Amino acid sequence: MSESRRRSSVRRPSVGVDRLGPMTMSQVAKPGEKFGSDEGPWDHSFRLEHKLGPRLKVVAIIDPVEATAAAVLARKRASFVVSAYENTRICPSFDDFVKTMSPDEYPQAFIIGSPPAFRGSTVPGKDIELQILKAFPNKTPAMFIEKPISTGTVESAQQVSRTLLDSKTVVSVGYFLRYLKVVQKMRSIIEDNDLHVMATVARYVCSYAKIAKASWWMKSRDCGPVVEQATHFIDLSRYFGGDVDMDSVQANSLEWFEEAGELSVVPVDESIIPEEDRIPRVTSATWKYNSGAVGSLTHALILQGTKYSTELEIYADGYQLRLVDPYNAPSLRIRRPETDDEEVCTFASDDPYFGELGAFIDACDPSSSSAVADDEDFEILSSFEDACKSYALSWAIREASERSLKTPKKIKATKK
Numbered sequence: 001m002s003e004s005r006r007r008s009s010v011r012r013p014s015v016g017v018d019r020l021g022p023m024t025m026s027q028v029a030k031p032g033e034k035f036g037s038d039e040g041p042w043d044h045s046f047r048l049e050h051k052l053g054p055r056l057k058v059v060a061i062i063d064p065v066e067a068t069a070a071a072v073l074a075r076k077r078a079s080f081v082v083s084a085y086e087n088t089r090i091c092p093s094f095d096d097f098v099k100t101m102s103p104d105e106y107p108q109a110f111i112i113g114s115p116p117a118f119r120g121s122t123v124p125g126k127d128i129e130l131q132i133l134k135a136f137p138n139k140t141p142a143m144f145i146e147k148p149i150s151t152g153t154v155e156s157a158q159q160v161s162r163t164l165l166d167s168k169t170v171v172s173v174g175y176f177l178r179y180l181k182v183v184q185k186m187r188s189i190i191e192d193n194d195l196h197v198m199a200t201v202a203r204y205v206c207s208y209a210k211i212a213k214a215s216w217w218m219k220s221r222d223c224g225p226v227v228e229q230a231t232h233f234i235d236l237s238r239y240f241g242g243d244v245d246m247d248s249v250q251a252n253s254l255e256w257f258e259e260a261g262e263l264s265v266v267p268v269d270e271s272i273i274p275e276e277d278r279i280p281r282v283t284s285a286t287w288k289y290n291s292g293a294v295g296s297l298t299h300a301l302i303l304q305g306t307k308y309s310t311e312l313e314i315y316a317d318g319y320q321l322r323l324v325d326p327y328n329a330p331s332l333r334i335r336r337p338e339t340d341d342e343e344v345c346t347f348a349s350d351d352p353y354f355g356e357l358g359a360f361i362d363a364c365d366p367s368s369s370s371a372v373a374d375d376e377d378f379e380i381l382s383s384f385e386d387a388c389k390s391y392a393l394s395w396a397i398r399e400a401s402e403r404s405l406k407t408p409k410k411i412k413a414t415k416k
Contacts, residue, residue, distance in 0.1 A: 056084040120150025142170035142364030173387035179355030181347040182332040195316035202233040205309040208301040230299040235390035251285035251401035
């Protein structure tokens with residue numbers, strides 16, 4: 001194997017609970033992501049509770065909606081994890097938490113699940129990462145940050161990235177699909193056979209009928225489905241293909257006002273959304289990687305059930321690696337040079353959310369260096385710096401699709 005190739009998954013040590021002290025955390029919460037919702041399996045608190053056990057001490061939930069946070073706390077305190085939440089405070093803002101924090105409440109980590117409009121920017125009030133660095137300049141708590149990293153400009157996010165990098169703070173971004181065992185299997189096949197990726201083909205077809213948040217249907221709020229949702233597959237494409245030649249990005253979109261773009265069961269009243277702010281129904285994009293390989297993405301609002309239809313294909317000389325249904329029942333279908341038949345690879349009990357949070361905890365826990373090896377642990381696989389590149393590509397795709405759009409005279413396309 002070429003010495004220049006870097007292993008994608010480096011196993012991390014893990015420490016026995018009986019050898020460690022309590023771990024304090026503060027959660028800047030969007031309750032659906034941090035504590036679970038009807039839309040999906042992203043209950044981060046559940047993973048933290050099982051990773052840390054009695055060591056977990058949630059010192060505060062920072063949420064301007066006190067009733068929501070109180071309901072979460074009541075549920076947690078009525079469960080077997082009561083010890084993690086028995087002293088948890090509810091704070092309406094980050095400033096309030098800092099001003100009222102006692103020495104015992106100094107957090108080791110922040111779990112940041114606030115809406116992306118309030119993170120990843122240099123604009124005051126939308127700069128939670130910079131606020132944390134300012135409030136805790138020494139011994140800065142580690143940060144786990146959800147994706148997308150922002151809704152602000154790419155340049156602003158890159159500035160935040162440089163500041164975080166200079167601070168040497170432990171930061172992980174929630175691109176959880178990288179932690180799937182089938183994804184790591186794909187990486188190992190590529191690396192073990194010294195392959196060069198020639199093409200990536202991503203397809204993401206969502207079930208739009210259950211997405212009832214008005215902001216999701218507004219480009220000015222959540223930035224559109226490519227930036228907000230397809231970001232996972234954009235990131236995964238980059239994980240295999242590498243850095244992208246940003247000047248090569250081309251895209252087309254099917255818009256709401258076109259004949260083929262009419263949806264029958266939009267779950268929000270789209271008539272009250274300004275026409276120029278409505279989101280595309282289908283986006284198709286292509287690009288070249290710096291290696292010369294080519295990439296493509298199709299994102300579509302098509303299905304009306306619960307499950308999404310998602311696949312990622314990776315091509316290299318003699319090999320086709322096909323990742324199927326990574327959100328629900330991830331499997332890898334492998335075609336090798338010596339056969340035309342597909343080999344199917346699956347892993348039982350694969351929880352990438354636990355993998356990403358486990359990697360984050362191990363990285364920010366000062367005791368982890370004295371651990372015993374555990375093959376179920378990873379290093380952090382998504383840094384803020386790398387996440388910025390995925391964010392930049394998602395915006396490049398959106399902007400390319402808007403440039404190619406033949407817009408009716410009464411509608412003016414909007415850009416960030």
